[in-house]
Structures are given as structure tokens and as C-alpha cells.
Amino acid sequence: MAIILYDLCGRNRELRFSPYCWRAKMALAHMGLAYETVATPYTGISGIGDGVAKTVPIIEDEGRRVQDSFEIAVYLEAAYPDRPALFGSESMVAAARFMEGWTFLALHPLILRMVLKDIHDALGDSDQIYFRQSRELRFGRKLEEIHAGVPSSTASFQRALDPVRRTLTMHEWLGGPSPRFCDYVLFGSLMWLRTIHGSLPLVQADGVHGWFERCLDLFDGLARNAPTAAPPEDVMPATAARGVLADR
Amino acid sequence: MAIILYDLCGRNRELRFSPYCWRAKMALAHMGLAYETVATPYTGISGIGDGVAKTVPIIEDEGRRVQDSFEIAVYLEAAYPDRPALFGSESMVAAARFMEGWTFLALHPLILRMVLKDIHDALGDSDQIYFRQSRELRFGRKLEEIHAGVPSSTASFQRALDPVRRTLTMHEWLGGPSPRFCDYVLFGSLMWLRTIHGSLPLVQADGVHGWFERCLDLFDGLARNAPTAAPPEDVMPATAARGVLADR
Numbered sequence: 001m002a003i004i005l006y007d008l009c010g011r012n013r014e015l016r017f018s019p020y021c022w023r024a025k026m027a028l029a030h031m032g033l034a035y036e037t038v039a040t041p042y043t044g045i046s047g048i049g050d051g052v053a054k055t056v057p058i059i060e061d062e063g064r065r066v067q068d069s070f071e072i073a074v075y076l077e078a079a080y081p082d083r084p085a086l087f088g089s090e091s092m093v094a095a096a097r098f099m100e101g102w103t104f105l106a107l108h109p110l111i112l113r114m115v116l117k118d119i120h121d122a123l124g125d126s127d128q129i130y131f132r133q134s135r136e137l138r139f140g141r142k143l144e145e146i147h148a149g150v151p152s153s154t155a156s157f158q159r160a161l162d163p164v165r166r167t168l169t170m171h172e173w174l175g176g177p178s179p180r181f182c183d184y185v186l187f188g189s190l191m192w193l194r195t196i197h198g199s200l201p202l203v204q205a206d207g208v209h210g211w212f213e214r215c216l217d218l219f220d221g222l223a224r225n226a227p228t229a230a231p232p233e234d235v236m237p238a239t240a241a242r243g244v245l246a247d248r
Numbered sequence: 249m250a251i252i253l254y255d256l257c258g259r260n261r262e263l264r265f266s267p268y269c270w271r272a273k274m275a276l277a278h279m280g281l282a283y284e285t286v287a288t289p290y291t292g293i294s295g296i297g298d299g300v301a302k303t304v305p306i307i308e309d310e311g312r313r314v315q316d317s318f319e320i321a322v323y324l325e326a327a328y329p330d331r332p333a334l335f336g337s338e339s340m341v342a343a344a345r346f347m348e349g350w351t352f353l354a355l356h357p358l359i360l361r362m363v364l365k366d367i368h369d370a371l372g373d374s375d376q377i378y379f380r381q382s383r384e385l386r387f388g389r390k391l392e393e394i395h396a397g398v399p400s401s402t403a404s405f406q407r408a409l410d411p412v413r414r415t416l417t418m419h420e421w422l423g424g425p426s427p428r429f430c431d432y433v434l435f436g437s438l439m440w441l442r443t444i445h446g447s448l449p450l451v452q453a454d455g456v457h458g459w460f461e462r463c464l465d466l467f468d469g470l471a472r473n474a475p476t477a478a479p480p481e482d483v484m485p486a487t488a489a490r491g492v493l494a495d496r
Binding site: 088089090091092093094095097098099100101102104105106162163164165166167170171173174175176177180182 | 336337338339340341342343345346347348349350352353354410411412413414415418419421422423424425428430
């Protein structure tokens with residue numbers, strides 16, 4: 001029986017933007033495990049299982065329920081030791097934890113400011129009410145005020161990726177010769193931005209851009225083919241699209 | 249024949265403060281390799297070998313010369329495969345590179361501001377002239393002006409260690425169940441501060457403090473027993489020592 005993954009969704013139930021759910025999806029795909037996602041709005045999380053969970057991803061695997069993307073990766077590696085390894089050693093578990101901590105502290109505050117208002121706009125009605133209340137309480141500001149800081153966050157976001165950039169001048173993946181869970185940790189965070197904005201604010205020549213493109217290609221384009229809230233810029237720039245409408 | 253390590257030194261030739269040399273020393277000790285250090289002032293680096301090297305550490309191992317702490321670690325692991333592994337996998341080489349990049353970008357600018365003037369004061373006469381000229385050119389400010397920012401750097405330094413702190417709530421070492429080169433990368437950077445200031449500005453309850461103490465204990469206290477420019481605070485606080493003298 002396929003593994004079930006509860007996956008955060010927008011008003012368009014095919015819009016899957018959660019960085020943590022992307023980490024879990026890439027982990028499942030890396031191990032070649034069959035899984036089915038259950039589109040889950042924020043206000044649907046309390047309906048999973050016994051109702052105590054406050055966050056997704058959650059997987060169900062033959063009666064076992066595992067919550068939290070990192071716990072899911074550790075669980076999968078232990079449960080399916082014959083599959084391609086996400087870590088390969090306890091050392092790499094610790095290294096992925098460092099990547100998780102760095103990503104959370106150095107990148108997430110910047111990405112949050114860039115996407116928070118747009119995530120809100122992409123949610124269903126009940127989720128919008130929950131999201132605005134909980135986030136405005138957490139940040140002490142209106143979503144619209146947080147959104148005003150996007151341009152400066154973009155420059156900071158690019159600079160914040162410098163340690164990754166340095167590593168990728170010497171290695172194809174953050175996991176070395178092949179992708180490991182540490183790659184998916186960062187990739188999940190960047191998919192948050194891509195699914196909401198349609199693309200990343202990185203130039204083609206940037207090594208991080210090249211690595212991100214390689215990640216998008218993994219597993220038959222699993223992430224590349226995922227719907228976004230905005231169309232990718234190389235298909236139809238958002239501003240140009242608006243321009244066309246204004247001209248009519 | 250023992251490996252030779254050219255190791256940066258102060259006016260007191262037993263004062264060895266270079267973060268990169270500490271990384272190399274810990275790597276040699278980790279692998280249980282016999283080595284001898286050659287005390288090398290800044291102005292003595294051009295006298296090593298063919299004279300093209302601008303930085304230490306440099307090791308000489310049976311006619312082979314290897315420069316750069318990371319290159320030394322990679323060399324040692326390849327040359328002595330039967331010894332305890334510094335990486336253990338190519339994945340861990342990439343993970344240590346990320347740690348190196350993060351340390352360089354997130355920590356070194358803060359530590360530099362804290363120690364630059366004090367390093368200068370601990371150098372021999374010729375080194376002081378070289379150090380002041382090269383550093384004031386690089387930073388565009390007098391050493392004394394850079395030093396004035398120490399208190400604010402201390403708070404930033406403590407905050408900057410947050411990703412390490414998170415990792416160490418779950419793992420004893422950054423390398424997981426045992427120390428790896430990624431531990432020595434960060435440890436070397438912190439030894440820079442300890443050898444110059446005598447201690448780190450971290451509270452006892454801090455997980456980073458506990459990890460640093462474990463590192464100091466490794467290899468029969470190799471790093472703990474290293475001379476410092478200032479006495480450790482738990483032996484004789486600098487201010488108290490001055491107070492005693494003033495009372496006499």
C-alpha cells in the first residue's frame with residue numbers, strides 16, 4: 001500500500017507550497033517509495049488522525065504515523081534500509097540538522113517576508129482568516145506591512161545563500177557527488193518561494209541557480225512540474241500578463 | 249619521520265592562534281599522526297620551501313608539501329586510509345565545506361573585529377608592522393577603530409552561533425556520534441578567540457560552550473593546554489589580577 005502524505009495546499013488544491021512538505025516529498029521520491037498526497041488546507045490539519053497534530057507533513061505508512069519532515073526522513077532511512085540512502089551515516093544526519101538550523105535561522109525569515117502576503121492570497125477562505133490572524137499575531141504587524149519589505153529581502157536572500165554558493169563551487173550537490181537530505185532541506189525552503197512566486201530571484205550564472213535547476217529535474221521533474229501560484233517568468237512574466245490585460 | 253607543520257606564532261613563539269593551523273593540528277591529532285610544529289611568524293612564511301606560499305598551515309610529509317587546512321585534511325584522509333576518518337564519506341567532505349563557508353562568512357568577520365588589535369599586540373616587532381599595514385589596508389580603518397566595536401560584536405557572535413546551538417541539542421558533535429573535520433573547522437575558528445582572549449564569551453549553560461569544552465579535552469587536552477595571550481578567566485581574571493597589583 002502506498003504511503004500517505006498529508007501535504008499543505010492552497011485554494012487551488014494542486015498548489016503545494018510548504019517547504020517542509022517538499023522536504024518530505026523529495027525524501028520519498030529519493031527512496032523510490034510509492035506515495036499518495038492528501039491535499040490539506042491549514043484548517044484541515046486538525047482533522048488528521050487523532051487531531052493533535054498542528055503541522056504537516058505527516059505520513060502514514062502501514063498504520064505508523066510520522067510527523068515532521070526531518071523525523072520522516074530519519075524514519076524512512078531506518079524503515080527501508082535497502083533503498084537509496086538519504087543520509088548514509090549518522091554524521092550526515094548531524095550535517096543535515098545543521099543545514100536545517102541554518103536554513104531556518106538565516107533564510108526562512110527572509111523568505112517569509114517575501115511570500116507571506118502572497119501565500120495568504122493563494123489560500124482558501126477559511127485558511128485566509130486563520131493565516132492572517134495567526135501570522136499577524138506572531139509578527140506583530142499587518143501582512144501588508146511585512147510585504148512592503150520584499151525588495152530589500154530579495155538582496156538579503158541572495159547574499160544569505162553565500163555559504164551554499166561557496167560549497168557548490170566545489171561540489172555538485174550539498175551532499176557531495178549525489179543529492180542527500182541536506183540538499184532537500186534547502187531545496188524545500190526554496191520551493192516555498194518558487195511555488196508562490198513562480199521563480200527564484202537568482203541569475204542564471206549563479207551556482208545556486210544551477211543546483212536548484214538540477215534539483216527541479218530530479219525524479220522526472222517532480223518539483224519542476226508542480227503548479228505555482230504565479231506562472232514561471234520564462235512562460236509569461238506576471239507584469240507582461242498584466243500589461244496585456246490592461247491593453248485590452 | 250614525523251610530519252612537519254608550519255604553525256603561525258606570536259612574539260611568544262608558543263602562542264599559536266591561527267584558526268586554520270588549529271584545524272590542521274586537530275586533523276593530525278584526530279588521525280593519531282606524529283607531527284612537529286615549526287613556529288612561524290607572518291614574516292617567516294615566505295621562507296618556507298620555494299617561498300611562494302602566502303599562508304600557513306603548510307605540512308611536509310615525506311617530501312610532499314600540502315598547503316591550506318582543508319586540503320591538508322583531504323590529503324591526510326587519502327594518504328592514511330587506515331587511520332580514524334576525518335570525513336568518512338564524500339558527503340561529509342561537502343558538509344565540512346559548507347561548515348567552512350558558513351564559518352568564514354558568518355563568524356570570521358565578527359571574531360576578527362574582536363581579536364584584530366589584540367593579535368597585533370601579541371606579535372613580534374616585524375610582524376606588527378606587516379600586520380598593521382596589511383589589515384588597515386584591507387579594512388580601510390585603523391586597528392584601534394575596528395577594536396572599538398568589540399562589545400557589539402560579542403552579542404552578534406553569540407547569536408551567530410545559533411545554528412550550531414540547535415544542532416548540538418540533538419547531537420554530541422557536529423559530526424554526529426564522534427567529532428569529524430566539520431567540528432575542527434568551527435573549533436579552529438573559536439580557538440582563534442580563545443588563544444587571544446583566554447576564553448570565549450559563552451555562558452556555561454550554552455550547548456556550544458559544552459561542545460567547545462569537549463573539543464578542548466580531545467587528544468589529552470591538546471588545545472586546552474595551548475598557551476594563550478591572556479590567562480583563562482577561571483584561573484585568574486585579568487581585571488582581578490590588575491586589582492591585586494593596584495592594592496599592593
